[in-house]
Amino acid sequence: MIYQPAIDTETITAIDVHTHVEADAHQHTSLDQELLDASAGYFRASVPRTPTVADLADYYRERKMAAVIFTVDATTALGGHPPVSSEMIAEQAAEHNDVLIPFGSVDPRKPADAVGRIHDLATNYGVRGMKFHPSLQGFDPSASAYYPIYEACAEHELVALFHTGQTGIGAGLPGGRGIKLRYSDPMLLDDVAADFPDLTMILAHPSVPWADASISIATHKANVFIDLSGWSPKYFPPQLTRAIGSMLKEKALFGSDFPLITPERWINDFEKLGVKEDAVPLIMKENALRVLSL
Numbered sequence: 001m002i003y004q005p006a007i008d009t010e011t012i013t014a015i016d017v018h019t020h021v022e023a024d025a026h027q028h029t030s031l032d033q034e035l036l037d038a039s040a041g042y043f044r045a046s047v048p049r050t051p052t053v054a055d056l057a058d059y060y061r062e063r064k065m066a067a068v069i070f071t072v073d074a075t076t077a078l079g080g081h082p083p084v085s086s087e088m089i090a091e092q093a094a095e096h097n098d099v100l101i102p103f104g105s106v107d108p109r110k111p112a113d114a115v116g117r118i119h120d121l122a123t124n125y126g127v128r129g130m131k132f133h134p135s136l137q138g139f140d141p142s143a144s145a146y147y148p149i150y151e152a153c154a155e156h157e158l159v160a161l162f163h164t165g166q167t168g169i170g171a172g173l174p175g176g177r178g179i180k181l182r183y184s185d186p187m188l189l190d191d192v193a194a195d196f197p198d199l200t201m202i203l204a205h206p207s208v209p210w211a212d213a214s215i216s217i218a219t220h221k222a223n224v225f226i227d228l229s230g231w232s233p234k235y236f237p238p239q240l241t242r243a244i245g246s247m248l249k250e251k252a253l254f255g256s257d258f259p260l261i262t263p264e265r266w267i268n269d270f271e272k273l274g275v276k277e278d279a280v281p282l283i284m285k286e287n288a289l290r291v292l293s294l
Helices: 033-043 053-062 086-095 111-125 144-155 174-178 187-195 211-220 238-244 263-270 277-291
Strands: 014-020 065-070 100-102 129-132 159-163 201-204 224-227
Touching: 014 053, 014 263, 014 277, 053 065, 053 086, 053 100, 065 086, 065 129, 086 100, 086 111, 111 144, 144 159, 144 187, 187 201, 187 211, 201 211, 211 224, 211 238
Parallel strands: 014 065, 065 100, 129 159, 159 201, 201 224
Antiparallel strands: none
């Protein structure tokens, strides 16, 4: 079954553009237990850490929201540990297409295989974007070796969603389990945005400690947006709070990072920021409708 969205855009209250499928029906997870525990400890997660596609559908349907769902394929960087299947995610999202929007993920450390899988995931499964996590996947996203991956995304009009900034994965472990934060410096993605003007890109998270870089790139590049996931809004850098209420109000997207942060917690803290009233519906839903072509 090829995914086709059937979301009632008039009745949903918000679109969460950043949620994780942490397990399949057999409870295989994309991260090993040490990394899951480190991430949960970092975020002090209060909900089950390994939701399946069906769990996410029930959760967001109950809240009258839609959600972008994905896993991260870091097979090479994690020493051969395979992710939850992107094909499975897309097939199951098709069964819950009233609330879910599937993105795929490929291992960028195997560029030729990654390009083939992008074509397959787009053509035969209907994914609407691709998720990349440069630090976890262990690659410099500005390197030309990975440009065929972005070409494939652009060819299929897939949104490219990149983790940026700090990550809770590996946090507190010796050496951070070898995960290098510099690969998630958003300035590396400015090259990609410039060289692929037809590729819609989302810089995920407030990009701490590089928030100014993301603000600058999203202001400068028409094809670049930012999502606000992964941090409670009460911890947003003040310059980011100002920007999303003004010059970036049509570029900012609501995202929670569920299950690590719940939408309720995020929205409750966001409402206390004092973001200009006219920007709120754009951030919560309208910008995502446009970016995701819904």
